[in-house]
Amino acid sequence: MKRLLYLLPLLLFMVLAGYFVISLRPNHDIHELPSAMIEKPAPAFDLAGLGDSKPLDLDALKGHPFIINFFASWCVPCRVEHPLLMRLAGQNHLPLYGIAYKDKPADSTRLLATFGDPYRSVGIDQDGRVGLNFGVYGVPETYVIDSTGVIRRRFVGPLTAETVEKDLLPLLKQLGQS
Amino acid sequence: MITELGHFALILALFVAIIQSTIPLIGASRRHVGWMAVGRSCALTGFALTALAMLSLMHAYVVSDFSVINVVQNSHTDKPLLYKITGVWGNHEGSMLLWVFMLSLCAAAVALFSDNLPPALRARVLAVQGMIGVGFLLFILLTSNPFLRTFPPPANGNGLNPVLQDPGLAFHPPFLYLGYVGFSVAFAFAVAALIEGRVDAAWARWVRPWTLASWCALTIGIAMGSWWAYYTLGWGGWWFWDPVENASFMPWLVGTALIHSSIVVEKRDTLKSWTILLAIITFSLSLVGTFLVRSGVLTSVHAFATDPERGTFILLLLIAAIGGSLALYAIRAPALKGGGLFAPISREGSLVLNNVLLSCGCATVFLGTLYPLFLDAVGGPKLSVGFPFFNRTFAPMMVPMVIAVGIGPMLAWKRGDILGAMQRLWVAYIVTGLVLLGAFYVTYGGPVLATLGLGLAAWLTAAVATEFAERIRLFRVPAGESIRRAIHLPRSAYGMTLAHFGLAVSVAGFAASAYDKEAIEVLKPGGTIAIAGYELTLESVSRIPGPNYVADDAAIRVASGGQLIKVMHPERRFFPLQQQTTSETSIRTNFLTDLYVALGESDTAGNWTVRVYWKPLVPWIWIGCVIMAFGGAVSLSDRRWRVGAAARSVRRPIAEPVPAAGE
Numbered sequence: 121m122k123r124l125l126y127l128l129p130l131l132l133f134m135v136l137a138g139y140f141v142i143s144l145r146p147n148h149d150i151h152e153l154p155s156a157m158i159e160k161p162a163p164a165f166d167l168a169g170l171g172d173s174k175p176l177d178l179d180a181l182k183g184h185p186f187i188i189n190f191f192a193s194w195c196v197p198c199r200v201e202h203p204l205l206m207r208l209a210g211q212n213h214l215p216l217y218g219i220a221y222k223d224k225p226a227d228s229t230r231l232l233a234t235f236g237d238p239y240r241s242v243g244i245d246q247d248g249r250v251g252l253n254f255g256v257y258g259v260p261e262t263y264v265i266d267s268t269g270v271i272r273r274r275f276v277g278p279l280t281a282e283t284v285e286k287d288l289l290p291l292l293k294q295l296g297q298s
Numbered sequence: 299m300i301t302e303l304g305h306f307a308l309i310l311a312l313f314v315a316i317i318q319s320t321i322p323l324i325g326a327s328r329r330h331v332g333w334m335a336v337g338r339s340c341a342l343t344g345f346a347l348t349a350l351a352m353l354s355l356m357h358a359y360v361v362s363d364f365s366v367i368n369v370v371q372n373s374h375t376d377k378p379l380l381y382k383i384t385g386v387w388g389n390h391e392g393s394m395l396l397w398v399f400m401l402s403l404c405a406a407a408v409a410l411f412s413d414n415l416p417p418a419l420r421a422r423v424l425a426v427q428g429m430i431g432v433g434f435l436l437f438i439l440l441t442s443n444p445f446l447r448t449f450p451p452p453a454n455g456n457g458l459n460p461v462l463q464d465p466g467l468a469f470h471p472p473f474l475y476l477g478y479v480g481f482s483v484a485f486a487f488a489v490a491a492l493i494e495g496r497v498d499a500a501w502a503r504w505v506r507p508w509t510l511a512s513w514c515a516l517t518i519g520i521a522m523g524s525w526w527a528y529y530t531l532g533w534g535g536w537w538f539w540d541p542v543e544n545a546s547f548m549p550w551l552v553g554t555a556l557i558h559s560s561i562v563v564e565k566r567d568t569l570k571s572w573t574i575l576l577a578i579i580t581f582s583l584s585l586v587g588t589f590l591v592r593s594g595v596l597t598s599v600h601a602f603a604t605d606p607e608r609g610t611f612i613l614l615l616l617i618a619a620i621g622g623s624l625a626l627y628a629i630r631a632p633a634l635k636g637g638g639l640f641a642p643i644s645r646e647g648s649l650v651l652n653n654v655l656l657s658c659g660c661a662t663v664f665l666g667t668l669y670p671l672f673l674d675a676v677g678g679p680k681l682s683v684g685f686p687f688f689n690r691t692f693a694p695m696m697v698p699m700v701i702a703v704g705i706g707p708m709l710a711w712k713r714g715d716i717l718g719a720m721q722r723l724w725v726a727y728i729v730t731g732l733v734l735l736g737a738f739y740v741t742y743g744g745p746v747l748a749t750l751g752l753g754l755a756a757w758l759t760a761a762v763a764t765e766f767a768e769r770i771r772l773f774r775v776p777a778g779e780s781i782r783r784a785i786h787l788p789r790s791a792y793g794m795t796l797a798h799f800g801l802a803v804s805v806a807g808f809a810a811s812a813y814d815k816e817a818i819e820v821l822k823p824g825g826t827i828a829i830a831g832y833e834l835t836l837e838s839v840s841r842i843p844g845p846n847y848v849a850d851d852a853a854i855r856v857a858s859g860g861q862l863i864k865v866m867h868p869e870r871r872f873f874p875l876q877q878q879t880t881s882e883t884s885i886r887t888n889f890l891t892d893l894y895v896a897l898g899e900s901d902t903a904g905n906w907t908v909r910v911y912w913k914p915l916v917p918w919i920w921i922g923c924v925i926m927a928f929g930g931a932v933s934l935s936d937r938r939w940r941v942g943a944a945a946r947s948v949r950r951p952i953a954e955p956v957p958a959a960g961e
Contacts, residue, residue: 123632129628234907
């Protein structure tokens with residue numbers, strides 16, 4: 121019995137190692153998440169605009185492909201992603217719209233005032249209702265929506281320069297042409 | 299050429315480590331003196347070789363040799379020299395090389411300062427360190443080689459992430475790694491003791507200085523990281539419960555428990571198998587931390603290099619090192635004989651309580667950090683556990699701990715008198731009450747929990763002072779006698795007093811962060827912000843060229859009641875190479891409060907966003923950490939650990955019970 125007690129640390133570690141093995145399994149990309157929303161029409165939203173922004177209305181955005189980025193001032197990965205968004209907005213003139221997810225408008229304003237505002241306009245989703253409809257797990261999340269309002273791609277976590285170059289920009293280009 | 303020399307030295311170091319991990323082990327079991335002695339020369343050679351590798355990589359950085367991929371990816375000719383050097387460990391490959399360098403440094407230190415160890419124990423300790431070295435050298439050479447060349451060499455490099463170009467961060471990794479890797483010595487001692495099947499007071503006395511030294515380095519390393527986050531990220535935060543921060547905090551918690559439990563082994567010859575387990579776990583958590591950061595199984599702001607192949611390799615290493623040592627523990631530990639008995643209320647009992655609370659605290663942080671991983675493995679949603687979880691679970695566990703830190707040292711060994719101890723702490727009750735009342739009065743209507751936190755800090759300070767006064771019998775004997783006693787107190791007693799006092803100082807800093815005030819305004823030059831009795835006026839913003847950036851430098855005049863105090867200069871630096879902007883905050887501190895100013899974006903009309911924080915007691919967080927680490931260093935200088943003193947105790951293998959300090 122006493123011996124079992126001494127075996128306990130090893131057993132616990134083996135369980136832990138098992139979890140580590142699972143999370144390293146091949147073809148398991150932690151950034152890729154299945155979503156029931158892919159290839160489905162984006163849930164409708166009509167959000168109040170942040171500060172001077174116009175209201176963010178899904179119907180008004182249709183007609184061209186666009187990108188929705190869920191962010192929040194309390195989110196550290198968003199800050200990691202931010203310089204990239206600034207560059208995309210500045211250099212590539214992407215149709216990037218922001219939704220401030222579960223964030224006080226004053227805090228969102230402060231974030232954008234400090235680090236720059238990459239968005240064409242920003243909608244306030246303070247109670248997280250729109251995020252819930254989209255199935256947002258956590259911020260930042262980025263959705264590519266085509267001109268008919270159908271969600272084509274979802275990026276969970278901060279965008280990286282690599283995913284933008286290899287994935288997001290080609291997709292947008294393709295959507296813009298068709 | 300020099301790069302190849304470094305590469306070659308590293309390969310050679312691998313072979314030396316293979317010898318170091320086998321020959322002395324065989325020698326120890328066969329009692330072959332010559333074979334056992336191999337460990338020492340291997341450790342010293344291994345250190346020379348890894349140092350050579352480290353220096354040659356540093357050379358490639360300093361001369362900007364862009365035929366080396368690692369230099370291309372992380373350096374640039376325009377980078378200031380300091381960051382060329384520190385950029386060596388500002389990336390995955392280089393930081394792993396630093397890891398191995400620190401490991402060989404520790405092994406060499408054990409080899410040099412262990413003349414008083416029984417040769418078999420020394421041989422086994424060095425062999426275990428050799429095994430760890432083999433694992434990590436293989437890892438570097440097979441998956442993360444910093445010496446690889448590229449052809450044709452590009453004209454210039456990609457530069458170092460601007461956020462990392464900072465003096466605070468330059469020395470944060472070496473200290474952190476010294477702490478992490480230093481615990482490998484305690485680990486090696488634990489495994490060697492399990493192989494020998496013998497743990498005694500002398501063993502504890504050999505392990506303790508190594509543990510203390512690593513603990514000090516880790517404390518400084520963590521504090522530096524937190525300080526860096528505070529002044530660089532520009533949000534005034536100093537701890538984010540990020541997986542990587544937690545990865546450094548967990549070994550610190552268990553390492554703190556280890557320091558305390560090894561006191562019990564040394565003084566009372568009991569809690570042996572528990573202490574061995576703690577030594578194994580402390581280093582295991584350092585390894586798990588490395589795995590989490592390097593494999594990318596958890597997303598983090600720090601995860602600068604993630605690669606599944608590397609993850610698999612580290613996981614194998616992890617399973618071999620931790621699984622192997624825990625298996626050995628399961629086989630050998632039941633045979634370790636416990637020594638003296640003690641009542642629950644006693645010095646030993648209070649140290650056990652300390653261990654229980656620290657371990658539970660560590661388990662909480664561990665669960666919070668790995669929760670997303672567990673959930674993901676069973677197909678649950680992806681999420682991460684943030685501030686609220688840690689604040690609600692970890693903080694309440696630390697409150698009884700801080701209270702107990704005040705009482706524990708007042709209890710006697712074997713059987714303590716808790717009522718007597720509580721009575722002798724009457725001064726502490728008065729001080730705590732006064733501080734609580736004062737804080738409630740000053741911050742009326744403010745956060746109550748923060749005020750209670752201040753009371754906690756006051757309690758600990760007063761209790762530490764009472765304990766010290768008792769030791770020197772202040773006011774009970776003539777002052778001269780008290781001074782004589784103070785002079786003759788062992789350094790370890792001073793170390794404990796200082797470290798516990800440092801904890802109190804930090805606790806005050808943590809608690810007072812709830813009183814922060816902040817103001818954000820968009821200002822034109824000439825505009826003013828008022829905060830906590832200060833008026834800040836934006837005078838002008840001018841563009842200043844830096845070595846590899848351009849800065850917008852604001853001059854902000856700080857006045858209080860019309861009286862000019864200081865002109866502060868927060869900056870925004872733009873690094874054209876990386877197309878990245880960093881914020882250089884300006885902080886005015888009087889060691890009681892910080893006035894923290896960050897410059898934000900400007901618009902075309904010449905308006906600037908200015909963020910100002912008023913942060914009471916925030917410098918105490920880091921001052922407290924420095925005092926804690928200093929306490930550890932003072933304790934380390936205690937004559938008991940000195941080579942001669944320890945050697946004397948070797949000649950008498952069954953060490954006489956050392957009289958409890960202060961008696």
